[in-house]
Amino acid sequence: MDRTPVRAARAALRRVVAGPDYPAVGSPLRRWPRVAAVARTVGLLALIGLALVTAQFLLDSRKLPVATAWLIALLTVAPLPFLLARPLWAWRIMFVGQLFGTFNRRPTEDWPWSPTQVLVILVVLVTVAARVDRAVLAWVGLFSLLPVWIFVAPRNQVGITLLFVVLLVIGDLVRRNVLTRRALAEQAERSELEQARRAVLEERTRIARELHDVVAHHMSMIAVQAETAPYRLGEVPAPAQAEFAAIAGSARAALTDMRRLLGVLRSESDQARTTPQPGLAQLPELVAAARRAGMTIALDSDVPADPPAPVGLAAYRIVQEGLANAARHAAGAAVRVTVRVQRGDLAVRVVNDGTGASPEGRGGGHGLTGMRERAVALGGTFTAGPTDGGGYAVEALLPCDGEDGTT
Template sequence: MDPTPLRVAGAALRRLWAGPDYPAVRLPRRRWPRLAAVASTVGLLALVGLTLITAQFLLDSRKLPTATAWLIAFLTVAPLPLLLARPLWAWRIMFVGQLFGTFNRRPTDDWPWSPTQILIILGVLVVVASRVDRAVLAWIGLFSLLPVWIFVAPRNQVGICLLFVVLLILGDLIRRNVSTRRALAEQAERSELEQARRAVLEERTRIAREMHDVVAHHMSMIAVQAETAPYRLGEVPDPARDEFAAIAGSARAALTDMRRLLGVLRSDSEQARTDPQPDLADLPALVASAQRAGMAVTLDADVPTDLPAPVGLAAYRIVQEGLANAARHAAGAAVRVTVRADAGELAVRVVNDGTGAPGPDGRGGGHGLTGMRERAVALGGTLTAGVTDDGGYAVHARLPCDGEDITS
């Protein structure tokens, strides 16, 4: 015989009578403080009224002493305020009241409890069944049925037992439904967090790949130029020749390390990208493409032609994402793209006037701003984004273009 069910049943029995109670249900008092205060006052008055009704019933029909009637009335009503905070204690007090509530009953009575006590017993069973584990619930059902078989008239025993069982099953179904919904909500939250984390990682990986393609080209040029320099310069002293060789070796070693990094970033199934990366020279084509799609875009660009390739790529991607966000969140708005080089920095600004409406994909929740900010920070720059005074939206990036932050 498997001892596991016996251990589970024994542990459930110990918890029922002497174990820790279940966590309390937290009510949203801070959200509706006035309603909570009114509900507390009404609940207190209801408890006092139920106690008076039960005590009066026992005094009139059972002819009990006043102190005994009030004690049984208190045991009858006491479980109610404990249902949400201490469900096991609520049932324990209810069970004691269920036993003592039959005190001095008449043999001809079909029901050994007062009408108030019957309603409270039924309510406690449903609420407690919706809070406790199934093993504990089985013991609660067994102990709650004992007074029925002892004190209830034989012709009513089967009906009352079936009613108790149905209420316990109903409470258990409520508990399972609440647990399932809570688990689904937690799973959905974890999925959203995982999707957000994955989107950020994918954007970072894409940026790293593009940076690799750009920097690898320049490192290759450095290695080639360092190797051919002695032949192009003619007579070169040996120390200088050795220095050129060292530069070429360092450049090729850096290329090898970058290829290893790229091998980690790229999946096995993805083909290597060989297309040239865009830069600021491709901005007019990008704006023209947006205009053909129906956007009212104007471009004001005045930048030097010798801009570092990583800066040009980052600026292009920021403008590309800014136009995509404008189309997504402010469809029909006029968009102005400004690119200026000043004091060793490249200023990129994408602004819409706020007259548009959200497009079909304007629900939000993407990671475009995160990707743009990471591109700017990777180059030692900054990016700010926010609502303008006229209700539009502006993205402003400043990227160093003097080469110091890019090569460091």
Template sequence: MRLVASYLSVMWGGLRRLFRGPDYPPVTVRLPWRRLDVLAPGAAGLALVGVTVATAQYLIDSRSLPALTAVVIAVLSVLPLPFLLRRPLWAWRIMFLGQLFGTFNRQHDEVWPWSPLQVVVILLVLLVVGARVDRAVLGWMALLTLIPVWIFVGPNNVGGITVLFVVVALVAEVVGRIMRSRSTLSARLAEQSEVSELEKARRTVLEERTRIAREMHDVVAHHMSMIAVQAETAPYRLPDLPEPARAEFTSMATAARQALTDMRRLLGVLRSEDGEPLVAPQPGIDDIPELVTAARRAGVRADLDVSGGEPPPEAVGLAAYRIVQEALANASRHAPGAAVRVEIRPWTADLSVRVHNGPPAAEPAGSAGAGHGIAGMRERVSLLGGELVAGPAPDGGFAVAARLPYAPPPEPDAGGSGG
């Protein structure tokens, strides 16, 4: 009993929606040529006017109808067509109204009590709209469309015409099911692709962070080694040190050595199983000219402008080198043939790095990518507490500008300032 009640509720909901809505969302059709998108509405409107006039004339000639009545029936016959894609339920409602009025003053020897245009429109609306609506609405639509057939079509032809309408409705159901399945599949694929892209971006950022941490290990390890050596040799270089000072230098050396050991353990965690140990010294700002020269040998029209000044800390120089390296790689990949200018400006408290490439002289060979290189730059700059701006330039090229402070930003006072 509950199953029957549920079935009746679904059918009643389909009937209500058929006549009261809400209608189904519109469908936008993109033509392959932009000029056709502009010309198609006007051409379609002229075609509808011409078909309406021809249908009215047919009704006047074949049924001896008054001109006004023939025009009204002709308009009702054509009017569903503009609603097919944007308001499918309204297209069927207008078609059904025209189907009822289209039999006015019909001839008894007519197999179809409607004009040839109305026959085509009825079948087209039943097929196109039926493919978009759900099954309950389609059932009522097919049944109500058949009622005028059973009333006005002669007994010799009603059976065949009924079969034709039922076949069209079944085809609409199958086409609609295929369309909905493809739409659902496309939505799931798009969602999965978006998730995969997000996961790829997260993985790239994590890999870049690991790479930065491994590079920074060598920089920090160098400083810690110097601290340990200086703390160990200080008592020998200063023989008159009191015993408490000697003990403090020994404690500093022991702490530095322990920190180095802990850092090596941390590096072992960060390094992948097949990763090679970093034995070469990390590049710095002094290696950027060689980097630009290598880019020139690879065909990049690169120009370097470096201002004089105090050398920055090793971590800042390493970050500047990697930023220039990634920017040059992006320029060669996405702007082939473009001129690239690299500017390095050491200031009193920070280092300014700017890489600008002009518009590409040729089409890039590959895709534009997802911008993970920019994400890696941001990670490096953020680690130092600096700022990075990357985006299109006014001349149609692309610019990357970074400010790398020499000292980390001061930490906010958690307890607030007292007074």
């Protein structure tokens, strides 16, 4: 025998009797504070009025003591303030009031509750049915019908039972409709996010294709021409051969970086982003490649321990871009690269002496912006500007500890 429905029924019974309530529903008037304040005042006056009417009805028809009549009247209207915030608590109070409402009734009465209490019972039932699960709703309906079968005249029991069942079904249909609409809205949102994601992937693929067709092609041609130039030109001096080899090596390295970038752009996952990235350990290779290209560079790097990978990558890229800027805007100038640890931060400085030529017709790019973004993303600082000696310096201070650079 499958005990799953039995367990579900027991769990629902425990929740009905003393279990946790359902999440509160925000008031539809919360967007209008003044209207909500007026509505609260009007609601409080309405509750007092309903309690007065109920107490007077009980005093006239049941001949109850004043205290007892007021107790039943308060139990009658007490569920209403809890309907939106605590539906199960509203029903529990209503059920207690439903039982107490039959107190001292005359045996000849066909209907043991006051008109106000009947109205409250119906409102609570349909509201609770629109908020709770079906298993909980079944127990709520069963408990609510018990006083009907016990205290209502037999000739009226069937009609009242049908009325309660219809209200519970209507409330459940409202709940199912709300859940369906919510599910459709979530599905539509997921579809929009998926479409946006596909649009981003398509744009990244287009960018990767353009980079491959334009930049990678030209870099390949530069590498091939540099490698074959000594053979096409006949006897070439050794320094020139070394320079051609350096040009070819730089082009090949640029192609490698370009292919890595294209892989990241084309990838739909983060796997490509986790491939090994350069760091401070690769700085000597970077400087050596720049020297082979004809630059005069002094490297002063004394870092006792490897910084976190993001910090090392940012430092490498800042030095790389700083050397590229010096080659473009101050060709032939002496460059000094300094990488030091200062009070827990990694200080990176690339400065040229300004004695080189400044080629005309080369527009500015986004190098400085990229360096600044790398430094700021790690919680560091970045400055760039001319030096007193007529050169140009870029400086970055990158934190090596804390949240921005965990060690």
